[in-house]
Amino acid sequence: MDWFTVSDNVPEFPKHELLEWYDRNSRDLPWRDSEDPYSIWISEVMLQQTRVDTVIDYYHRFREAFPTIQELADADRQSVLKVWEGLGYYSRARNLQDAARTVAEQFNGEVPDSYKEILSLKGVGPYTAAAVLSIAYNKPYAVVDGNVIRVLTRYFGVKEDIRSQSTKKQIQKLADEILDRNRPGDFNQALMELGATICTPSGPDCRSCPLSAGCTAYRTAATDTIPYKSPAKQSPHHQIGVGLIKDNEDRLLIALRPEDAMLGGLWEFPGGKMRTGESIKQTVKRELKEELGVDVDVLEKFMKLNHTYSHFKITLHAYWCRILPPSPAPTPASSQEIRWVTVPELSQYPFPKANKVLTEKLLRKLEF
Ligand code: SF4
Structure with missing residues (x-):
């Protein structure tokens, strides 16, 4: 299809009908009670990649734990990650706190209301900037997320691949053109x-759709084929071996992931990716030597579980391990810090999902 502008080639977008429908049907969501830019910012960050139903509880807990930007800025990283635990995409939490620190220091604790300034905050991209500015400050910036892409491609009959950058740009252009300037949020x-x-x-x-009268996909019975998204590349599947090491006080060894790594600032049981030609037990042995400088005897398996991340999948194999004498005391080589903790204490630390499943099984199954 040739690209067009709303003003040239398609009937006026039914803004009025859409807003009327929204006024009658908008869901009652906690952040909608507020015009506070901080609340809206938190909700928009949480809603990226995450369903509304999941976000609601996290949103309440986060607002309760960090009621103001200053309190978020002053909090220690671990407590922020602990509240975020289970929501995934942890860089969102780290960036949100870093950005809150910038807002506290450079913007007098007020979320900036200019596009340039808000975009300068860590983790704030065009989507979040437009969402916060339009909803909190009524500024005319159009948001484009997966839902908007679906509505606009169907309404305007856009058949191009929505993975492509040029299609995304064109959709942003359409969103900018049809935005209601009086009620942008x-x-x-x-x-x-x-x-x-x-x-x-x-x-x-x-x-039931307020846009049906002018919708191309509806009119041409193309809702099954629009939007078109080319198949994703198959995501790799890694086998991960981790070691559960106990000391003579029955405490377990956990390691803190480096701040700048994926899942940075979260705790985990030491281990890593299986290499070609290795057995999973050999992986555990090698990883613990590399990560902690210790030789271990890899004993029985504790559990195996699968987990899917955004760009890859893992099967995690957890084994009980025993440090072999005369190994020195474990020291962190690739992690930031290691700690010996009792099983009940594990619940005080933020863990990524797969490790969290492990800690829950430890808590359920073991009596220390
Ligand atoms: S008419 Fe149907 S396809 Fe078109 S925007 Fe509404 S719900 Fe989507």
Whole structure:
């Protein structure tokens, strides 16, 4: 299809109908009670890659733990990650806190209301900037997320691959053109809400949709083929071996991941990726030697579990291990810090999901 501008080639986008529908049907979400930019910022960061139902509890807990930007800025990293534990994409939490520190130091504790300034904050990209500025400050910036992409590609009949940068740019352009300048925050939320509740990926409820009269995909029965997304590359699947080491006080050894690594600032049981030609037990042995400088005897398996991250999958194999004499005391080589903790104490530390499953099984199964 040739690209067009709204003003040239398609009927006026039914903004009024969309906003009316939103006024009648918007879900009652906790951050919608507020015009506080900090609350809106937190909710928008949490909502990236995460379903609304999951976010609600986390949002309440986070607001309770860190009621102000200053309190978030002053908090220690571990307590922020602990509240975020289980929500995934932990760089969001680290960036949010770093950005809160910048806001506290450089912007007098106020979330900036200029596009340039808010975009300068760590972790704030065009989506978050537009969402916060439009919803909290009523500024005319259009948001484009997965829901908006679906609604706009269907409405305007955009058949190109939505993975491609040029398609994304064109969709942003369309969103900018149709944005309601009087109520930009509500308009953005209305499009996202419509995508989440009516214009769903499969089986959109077109008969209840305020846009149906002008919608290309509805008119041409193309809702099954629009939007088009080319198949994702197959994600790699890694085998991970980790060691559970106890000391003579029945405490377990855990390691802190480096701040700048994936899942940085979270704790884990030491271990790593299996190499070609290795058995999983050999992986555990090698990883513990590399990470902690100790020789271990790899004993019985404690558990095996699968977990899917955004770009890869893992099967994690956890083994009980015993440090062989005359190994020196373990010292952290690739982690930031190591600690010996009792099983009940494990619940005080933030762990990534797969390790969290391990800690929960340890808590359930073992009596120390
Ligand atoms: S009419 Fe159907 S396909 Fe078109 S925007 Fe509405 S729900 Fe989506």
